[in-house]
Amino acid sequence: MRLSRLLLLLALGTVPAVGAAQRPARAATPGTPPAGIPARREFRHRETILVEYHEASGYGAVELRPALVAESPEVRVQALFTFPGRRPAAPPAQVSFAVVSTAPSARFTDAPRLSLLVDGARPIRAATVVKQVGHVPEGVRETVAARLPRATFLRLATAERATVVVDSIEIPLGETSLEALRDLASRMSPAGFEAALAAHEVTEQVEGFTRHKVLYEAGDVDSVARPTLLARARFPAGVPRTMRYVRVEFVVDTLGRVEVETLRGQSPTADAPFLAELRAVAPLWEFAPARVGGRAVRQIVRQEVVFDPLDR
Numbered sequence: 001m002r003l004s005r006l007l008l009l010l011a012l013g014t015v016p017a018v019g020a021a022q023r024p025a026r027a028a029t030p031g032t033p034p035a036g037i038p039a040r041r042e043f044r045h046r047e048t049i050l051v052e053y054h055e056a057s058g059y060g061a062v063e064l065r066p067a068l069v070a071e072s073p074e075v076r077v078q079a080l081f082t083f084p085g086r087r088p089a090a091p092p093a094q095v096s097f098a099v100v101s102t103a104p105s106a107r108f109t110d111a112p113r114l115s116l117l118v119d120g121a122r123p124i125r126a127a128t129v130v131k132q133v134g135h136v137p138e139g140v141r142e143t144v145a146a147r148l149p150r151a152t153f154l155r156l157a158t159a160e161r162a163t164v165v166v167d168s169i170e171i172p173l174g175e176t177s178l179e180a181l182r183d184l185a186s187r188m189s190p191a192g193f194e195a196a197l198a199a200h201e202v203t204e205q206v207e208g209f210t211r212h213k214v215l216y217e218a219g220d221v222d223s224v225a226r227p228t229l230l231a232r233a234r235f236p237a238g239v240p241r242t243m244r245y246v247r248v249e250f251v252v253d254t255l256g257r258v259e260v261e262t263l264r265g266q267s268p269t270a271d272a273p274f275l276a277e278l279r280a281v282a283p284l285w286e287f288a289p290a291r292v293g294g295r296a297v298r299q300i301v302r303q304e305v306v307f308d309p310l311d312r
Helices: 003-014 150-157 175-186 190-198 272-284
Strands: 048-052 058-071 072-085 094-105 115-116 128-136 139-149 162-166 169-173 204-206 209-213 226-229 244-252 258-266 286-288 290-292 295-299 299-307
Touching: 003 058, 048 175, 048 190, 058 162, 058 175, 072 175, 094 150, 094 162, 115 150, 139 150, 139 258, 150 175, 169 175, 175 190, 258 272, 272 299
Parallel strands: none
Antiparallel strands: 048 058, 048 209, 058 072, 072 094, 094 139, 115 162, 128 139, 162 169, 204 209, 226 286, 244 258, 244 299, 290 295
């Protein structure tokens, strides 16, 4: 949990100051999830959800890392809830929800408004909204975050159609983004949290936090996944014949094969023809799998692929 995110949570009132008194949450009744919380299942998304515990404050968190919802300009959504202890004893009363925009210049006002349009119902206006601004090579990164009551967040997560509105800018959420929010929401019940945690393969210590996640990354392993055979993808037809650099990520399994359904690009719409060609040849790729303590593990691989129109 980076310092900037912790400060944002403190501003939203979702994390107590270190040393603050903690009131134990009421234990939830075992069995089916509380009303509105989705049951655990296989959710159809490839976003990253982390489970973290901060030793100094004694609080845990479940976080959906910023998930891409629009490319130009880039917009991502992020969500997080906290709880006292290593495991939630009851569903959280509130969820922090944020829109992260990266653009050449600022897009939102200094005191932004955030509303939710859910399944054609009247707009839901967030009462508590804060904004952070940072400068990055691409321009300005604005984070507009709101503290949502549990019932409001669950309406968003379980919606069939949803749009986030910041000031007057509408940001539709696609099915993949909603699936990621549903996955996070399913962990709000103690039983759902335990079921999700059991599937996490990786535990690491990061800046005072104990972090659990499903897949290994390059920094988590003793030896990274390395290619032994790569079939070159064709330059796609019907696009300008100029050099193209496509950033992709995918999962390499314990046998050194690419899990093709996990292959995605940083710019999925703009790079769609190139990604289609990569998915066509990815089943032919072979890797020496990543290893931890001598055993093969699944690892996320991120790389840049060059498409040269002169290649034959």
